[in-house]
Amino acid sequence: MxxxxxxxxxxxxxxxxxxxxxxxxxxxxLPNALVSAIALLFTAAPLAIVANxxxxxxxxxxxxxxxxxxxxxxxxxxxxxxFMLDPLTLIMLLVVTGVGFVIHIYSVxxxxxxxxYWRFFAYLNLFMFFMLTLVLAENFLLxxxxxxxxxxASYLLIGFxxxxxxxxxxxxxxxxxxxxxxxxxxxxxxxxxxxxxxLSFDQVFYAIAIxxxxxxxxxTAIALLxxxxxxxxxxxxxLYVWLPDAMEGPTPVSALIHAxxxxxxxxYMVVRSHVLFDRSPFSLGVxxxxxxxxxLFAATVGMVxxxxxxxxxxxxxxxxxxxxxxxxxxxxxxxIFHLVTHAFFKGLLFLAAGAVIxxxxxxxxxxxxxxxxxxxxxxxWTMSAGVFAISGLPPFAGFFSKDAILYESFASxxxxxxxxxxxxxxxxxxxxxxxxxxxxxxxxxxRSEHHPHESPWTMxxxxxxxxxxxLTGGWIGIPKALGGGDQFARFLEPVTGTxxxxxxxxxxxxxxxxxxxxxxLIGVFIADLMxxxxxxLAGQVAGSAKxxxxxxxxxxxxxxxxxxxxxxxxxxxxxxxxxxLVDRGLINGGGSLAAGGVRGVGSLVQRxxxxxxxxxxxxxALGAAALLLITYFGFSMHL
Amino acid sequence: xxxxxxxxxxxxxxxxxxxxxxxxIKRNIITVFMSIELMLNAVNLSFVAFxxxxxxxxxxxxxxxxxxxxxAEAAVxxxxxxxxxxxxxxxxVDQVNLMKL
Numbered sequence: 001m002x003x004x005x006x007x008x009x010x011x012x013x014x015x016x017x018x019x020x021x022x023x024x025x026x027x028x029x030l031p032n033a034l035v036s037a038i039a040l041l042f043t044a045a046p047l048a049i050v051a052n053x054x055x056x057x058x059x060x061x062x063x064x065x066x067x068x069x070x071x072x073x074x075x076x077x078x079x080x081x082x083f084m085l086d087p088l089t090l091i092m093l094l095v096v097t098g099v100g101f102v103i104h105i106y107s108v109x110x111x112x113x114x115x116x117y118w119r120f121f122a123y124l125n126l127f128m129f130f131m132l133t134l135v136l137a138e139n140f141l142l143x144x145x146x147x148x149x150x151x152x153a154s155y156l157l158i159g160f161x162x163x164x165x166x167x168x169x170x171x172x173x174x175x176x177x178x179x180x181x182x183x184x185x186x187x188x189x190x191x192x193x194x195x196x197x198x199l200s201f202d203q204v205f206y207a208i209a210i211x212x213x214x215x216x217x218x219x220t221a222i223a224l225l226x227x228x229x230x231x232x233x234x235x236x237x238x239l240y241v242w243l244p245d246a247m248e249g250p251t252p253v254s255a256l257i258h259a260x261x262x263x264x265x266x267x268y269m270v271v272r273s274h275v276l277f278d279r280s281p282f283s284l285g286v287x288x289x290x291x292x293x294x295x296l297f298a299a300t301v302g303m304v305x306x307x308x309x310x311x312x313x314x315x316x317x318x319x320x321x322x323x324x325x326x327x328x329x330x331x332x333x334x335x336i337f338h339l340v341t342h343a344f345f346k347g348l349l350f351l352a353a354g355a356v357i358x359x360x361x362x363x364x365x366x367x368x369x370x371x372x373x374x375x376x377x378x379x380x381w382t383m384s385a386g387v388f389a390i391s392g393l394p395p396f397a398g399f400f401s402k403d404a405i406l407y408e409s410f411a412s413x414x415x416x417x418x419x420x421x422x423x424x425x426x427x428x429x430x431x432x433x434x435x436x437x438x439x440x441x442x443x444x445x446x447r448s449e450h451h452p453h454e455s456p457w458t459m460x461x462x463x464x465x466x467x468x469x470x471l472t473g474g475w476i477g478i479p480k481a482l483g484g485g486d487q488f489a490r491f492l493e494p495v496t497g498t499x500x501x502x503x504x505x506x507x508x509x510x511x512x513x514x515x516x517x518x519x520x521l522i523g524v525f526i527a528d529l530m531x532x533x534x535x536x537l538a539g540q541v542a543g544s545a546k547x548x549x550x551x552x553x554x555x556x557x558x559x560x561x562x563x564x565x566x567x568x569x570x571x572x573x574x575x576x577x578x579x580x581l582v583d584r585g586l587i588n589g590g591g592s593l594a595a596g597g598v599r600g601v602g603s604l605v606q607r608x609x610x611x612x613x614x615x616x617x618x619x620x621a622l623g624a625a626a627l628l629l630i631t632y633f634g635f636s637m638h639l
Numbered sequence: 640x641x642x643x644x645x646x647x648x649x650x651x652x653x654x655x656x657x658x659x660x661x662x663x664i665k666r667n668i669i670t671v672f673m674s675i676e677l678m679l680n681a682v683n684l685s686f687v688a689f690x691x692x693x694x695x696x697x698x699x700x701x702x703x704x705x706x707x708x709x710x711a712e713a714a715v716x717x718x719x720x721x722x723x724x725x726x727x728x729x730x731x732v733d734q735v736n737l738m739k740l
Contacts, residue, residue, distance in 0.1 A: 613671075613732045614663055621659050 007053060009066045009083040009136055012046040012093065016128035019043070023125060027118025036108045039121035043104050043128055047097040053090065062086050062494060065138060065202070072141075079199055082138035088495040091336060092135035092268055095343045099260045100128050102462040106351050107252040109458030110358065120160060120250065127153035131261050135268060140189050140199040143269065147185065147233065150262045151178045157257060158249040170245035177242040181232015188225035191218060205275040215279055223276050223283035226269065227290070234266030234320050237294045241559055243317055247309040251354030254309060259316045259350050260343035267323040267339055271332045274496060278330065284414040288328025292415075292422040295321030297556070299429035303436070304542075304552040307364050308353050311437050315390065316346055318426060325423055326405040329412035332496035333489035334404035337477045340488075341397035344473045345389035348466035352383035355459055356441060359452040366437065371446035376454045378463065380442050385467035387438045389474075391431035392520045399517070400474035402427060404489075407479075407512045424519055431523025439531035481509035647688035654681035668720050668730045672713075679709050 019042025027035050063086035072079045104124060111120050130153055134146025151174075159171030189199060195218055196204045208214055230236070235243035246258045257263070270277060270287065277284055295318045302314030319342050326335035357364055359376050373380045389396035392403070406423050409415035454460070478484020489496075530538045542549040554560075608619065658678035665671050683702045690698025724730055 613735065614666075618663050621663065 004061050004064050005056075007060075007064065007066065007085065008049070009064075009085060010068055010081075012049055012097070013129050013132035013136060015042045015045045015049075016125040016132065019125035020122050020129060023118050024122035027122055030118065032112070032117050035118045035121055039125055040101070040104055040108070042125055043097065043101045046093075046128070046132065047101045050090075050093045050097050053085070054094070057090060060085070063202075067138075077193060077197065077199075079139055079141045081142065082200070083136040084138040084201070085136070086495050087492050088268075088271060088336065089135055091340060091492070093132070095340055096128070096131050096135060096261050099343050099347050099466075100131075100256060102465055103252050103256040103260070103347065103351065106255075106354070106459050106462040107250075109456045110252055110354055111250065112456075114250070116160070120157075123153055123156045123160070124253075124256070127157065127257060127262070131265075134265055138201055140192060140201070140204075140273075143272075144182075144185060144189065147229075147265060147269075148182065150257070150265060151175060151182070151233070154178075154246070154253075154257050154262055157253040158246045160249055160253065164248065167248040170242070170248040174242040174246050177239045178232045181229045181239055184225040184228025184232070188222045188229065191222045191225065195222075201272065205273075208275050208279060216282065219276060220280040220283050223280045224286065226273060226276070227283060227287055230266030230270055230324075231290065232266075233269075234263050234324070235317050236266070236290050236320060236324055237297065240294060240298070240317050241562060244310055244313045244555075247307070247313050251309065251350060251357060254313070255347045255350030255354070258313070259346040263316065263320060264323070264339045264343065267320065267327060267335055270324075270327045271336055271496065274327075274330075274332050277327070278497075281414055284328050284330060286328070287324050288409065288412075288415040288419055291321045291324025291326070291328055292409075292419040292426075293321070294318070295325060295426045296422050296429070297321075299426045299433065300552055301555050302433045303429060304549065306366050308356065308366050308369075308437060308441065309350070309364055311366075311433060312346070312349055312353055315349075315430065315433065316342075318430065319346065319390070321426075322402060322405050322423065325409055325415060325419060329405070329409040329415035329419075331405060331408035331412065333492040334401065334408050336492060336496075337488050338398075338401035338405055341389065341401040341470070341473045344466055345386045345396075345398055345470040348382065348386040348463065348470050349390065351459070351463055351466065352379055352386060355379040355455040355463060356383070358455050358459070360448065361450050363448065363450065366440040368448045369441045369446075370444045370448070371442070372452055373442040375452040378454060378460050382460075382463040382467035383442075384438065385470045387434045389470040391434050391524065392427055392516055393431075393524075394513075394517060395471070395474070397470050397472070397474035399513075400477050400479070403513050403516055404477065404479065406516055407509055410512065424516060427516055428519045428523040431520040432527045435524050435527035436531050439527060443532050444535065479509055482513065644688055644692045648685055651681045651685040651688065654678075654684065666731050666733055668723065668732055668735075671732060672716050672720065675716075676709060676713070679705055 019038055022038050022042075023030075023035055027038075030038075063084050066083045066085075068081040068083070070078065071081050104121075107120065107124065111117055114120065127150060130146045130149025132146075134143055134150060137143040137146055155171045155175040158174055159168050161167045192199060192204060196207050198204055198207075208219075228239075232239045243258060243263065247254055249258070277287070298314045298317035298321060302311050302318060305311045305314060319338070323335045323338050323342070326332070326338060355376065356369070356372065356379060359372065359379065360369060363369065385396065389398040392399045394400075406420055406427070409423060410417055410420035475484075477486060477488030479486050530541065551557075610616075655678050658674045658676075658681060661674035661677065662671055665674065683705055686698040686702050686705070690696065690702075720730065723735060727735065729735075
């Protein structure tokens, strides 16, 4: 249909799948070196293909579509195995294959001594397959396949150490909460099908575009259901509780799936279907509120966590909240921008945390770390880049993307100054808890007998690379107010359109940047005061606000609330109402009743079969007599 | 004078009922067996009576068939009775109830 050369997009997801098949079937018998070679090869190849596409991207007629084969064909509905490529897909592809490949390299070093090395890489490649399917899909149904698939891979990898009950439970928790979100996604697809007769992005969005009267109503219903799906996958309120527990998985998994790629699928999906959301200001408002609330909420919990990975997990939830805030404000380009920079610096932070844990021989509690700056300098410096980036200090990547989000949400009609204030306050908390982590881990006196050692180069190489990206990644989207050209947003414009409120309001953008930097510096200052200069101060603050501190340490008792309000009643209902009453009572009882009835009638009737010839003869005679009587009286009555 | 057909039929019915009653009451297999023969012959009597009444030959022919079947039945039945007696050393039908569950 267009003059585009064939790009063979299908190769991008299929290659990691081949790696999965090879490692999954033969991996057990192969040496570790070969397993890692297979895994790396089949993730490097898609990266190479994507890089090749980038080179020729300027000449392509967009969006580029590729229909491989019909999938479902009925008279009323049709879905194809179809892939598409546009600027948004390209960015996601670069993030997934790029960060994915880097984390694969890191895993070679990190997992070197682990049991089930081949299994780990098989799952990781499987994840890549589904994630790439998700971002390449041209219709909601194929996107959903990837969506479910990454959930599966996430489940398998969270429960990687399957001998640990906590890991198994965490995997199940993640899967079940995602299922709740998927339920919303499925309903949204049914509604789309009912109203548009198609699940293809192209057809649905075109149908919306040519019907300007479609506002609110069922569009809001679809948007809110899609949002439910997104809150499950992207760990937003109310379905976020699985992500902190997902830290049971190996650290590279936390970096790849639970920070850089999979959890951003919800953001990607919202941006991908922004045409829908744009028609429903109400649902945009809901997204903005959920995003801002999640960002603030998770940041407050992150302030008091002592497990280094859990701090990062809450930080991830918080940062995803920023992306949702941006989506809600209609600033889709800013959301994707933050998604990209977040993938860099949060991937880096997790990998660096993994290196720290590696150095400490498995210790994850920050209270037992300290003073690691001298012992593991490369990890320290690279992690510092991540800490500075997430805290929003210029010129690191996080500064630009977070600034774009805050600025646009202030100006947006669906977000507004209140949510902007929540966002800016969260930025303060972010700077505080990240520098708290930094000081607790790397500064002060060592609080452990362990002798830390620097990680191997397979782990440090990815750290250095990601640190470089965390420093420079934001420069692709420097706003005009700071002397840049806002290239990132312009690159995405064919997909996201230009936000209306953007035009003309750039005079005070500099002011907003200054405010956010000042706020971040305040956060850094407080952390510096409490955890470096006066370490005893932290305890005093916690002691003086005991109620608040307890609330935060216990994560607002949300887990307990869900346990009490949902899990226990559900278990009770299924055990006693469904299990006891319906299963054992109705179904089992009904069966027993039928069987008992048949047995009772049988025991009554079997008396006829006495074995006594004369009784048989008697019955025979009686029967004959009865027949005679019936015929006689019957005839006489009719005649 | 001709005897009305009703008399034959009544006699046949009486004989048949005696046969049935004997079949139900008697315990000795041989007596039971004999009562069966009695029932067969009661039926034969009604066949012959009707044949005579309507001047048809079929009834008479049927009687021959019944007698042939009765003879064959007697042969088989007596063989069974002997077999039972050998196995059980009794001819009481109430004790021949091995078929009972």
